[in-house]
Amino acid sequence: MIKEVEKILTLQDRDITINSRLNYLNDKVLSPKKLQMANELLARYGVPDFEKILLEDEAKKAKLQEGLNQIGALIKQTRLQRHLSEEELAALLGVENTVVFKLENNDTSVSMETILKVFHVLEAELSFIVTLKQ
Amino acid sequence: MRLERYPLEANDDLMSFQFVSEGPKGQIIKYVQFLKTDKPNFYNLAFGDKRLNEDDFDDDVITDNKDSQKVLATVAMAVLRFTEINKEASIIAQGLTKSRNRLYQMGISQNLEELKEYFKIIGFYKGNWMIYEKNTPYDAFAVKRK
Numbered sequence: 001m002i003k004e005v006e007k008i009l010t011l012q013d014r015d016i017t018i019n020s021r022l023n024y025l026n027d028k029v030l031s032p033k034k035l036q037m038a039n040e041l042l043a044r045y046g047v048p049d050f051e052k053i054l055l056e057d058e059a060k061k062a063k064l065q066e067g068l069n070q071i072g073a074l075i076k077q078t079r080l081q082r083h084l085s086e087e088e089l090a091a092l093l094g095v096e097n098t099v100v101f102k103l104e105n106n107d108t109s110v111s112m113e114t115i116l117k118v119f120h121v122l123e124a125e126l127s128f129i130v131t132l133k134q
Numbered sequence: 135m136r137l138e139r140y141p142l143e144a145n146d147d148l149m150s151f152q153f154v155s156e157g158p159k160g161q162i163i164k165y166v167q168f169l170k171t172d173k174p175n176f177y178n179l180a181f182g183d184k185r186l187n188e189d190d191f192d193d194d195v196i197t198d199n200k201d202s203q204k205v206l207a208t209v210a211m212a213v214l215r216f217t218e219i220n221k222e223a224s225i226i227a228q229g230l231t232k233s234r235n236r237l238y239q240m241g242i243s244q245n246l247e248e249l250k251e252y253f254k255i256i257g258f259y260k261g262n263w264m265i266y267e268k269n270t271p272y273d274a275f276a277v278k279r280k
Contacts, residue, residue, distance in 0.1 A: 018145070019145065020146055041258065057265040
């Protein structure tokens with residue numbers, strides 16, 4: 001164990017030195033209250049599953065991106081139905097042409113206010129359907 | 135770790151570390167310790183000041199020596215080195231008070247991009263563990279090597 005530790009430290013970091021005189025610290029408990037809190041938290045709420053948490057977060061982000069993709073597609077569809085080019089819509093919105101391209105292709109973070117403004121300019125109503133998860 | 139930090143001393147198995155903070159309040163010896171919790175491969179992170187003239191610790195007392203960023207970067211390095219040896223270890227940390235939790239959160243946020251290169255980082259908030267994001271007032275934190 002000591003050789004392995006020394007090898008890693010030698011190769012990667014000169015700011016850590018091994019001092020065997022500190023071994024006595026292992027017999028001391030720094031902050032027993034915090035250790036107790038940690039044990040209580042883990043006992044009450046369970047041990048966190050890092051992989052599961054990461055996967056859930058990725059699924060949530062994918063779902064959000066899917067929603068944004070749909071909004072971008074709707075903007076484009078509505079613009080075409082109004083027989084407008086990207087440039088014409090940009091002019092109506094008072095923005096650069098690239099902004100419209102980004103909106104339609106979800107290449108930018110966009111606020112709800114901006115989305116509503118775009119559909120207002122296109123003289124279209126946006127409605128939402130909410131489905132509760134079982 | 136690219137942020138400025140103090141040189142660390144570690145015991146043989148990297149469970150305990152020591153470093154010296156330097157600032158307006160002089161030199162203060164600080165300890166970092168990884169303690170086994172009741173759950174396998176889960177370790178609690180604790181750090182605090184050495185008691186003056188005693189071979190003992192101050193329970194969660196951290197003197198403000200106007201070097202908190204450097205101190206937290208040093209603690210982050212200790213976590214990095216400990217988990218290098220204990221690759222399956224998860225480290226849990228929480229402060230005894232909300233202000234202490236904010237200090238830990240500050241340390242994570244300041245080092246976040248670097249930490250994310252090495253660790254999966256989660257926070258405990260309103261009864262749930264979730265991916266760590268800045269500006270959420272977590273009650274506890276946990277990291278595990280990628």
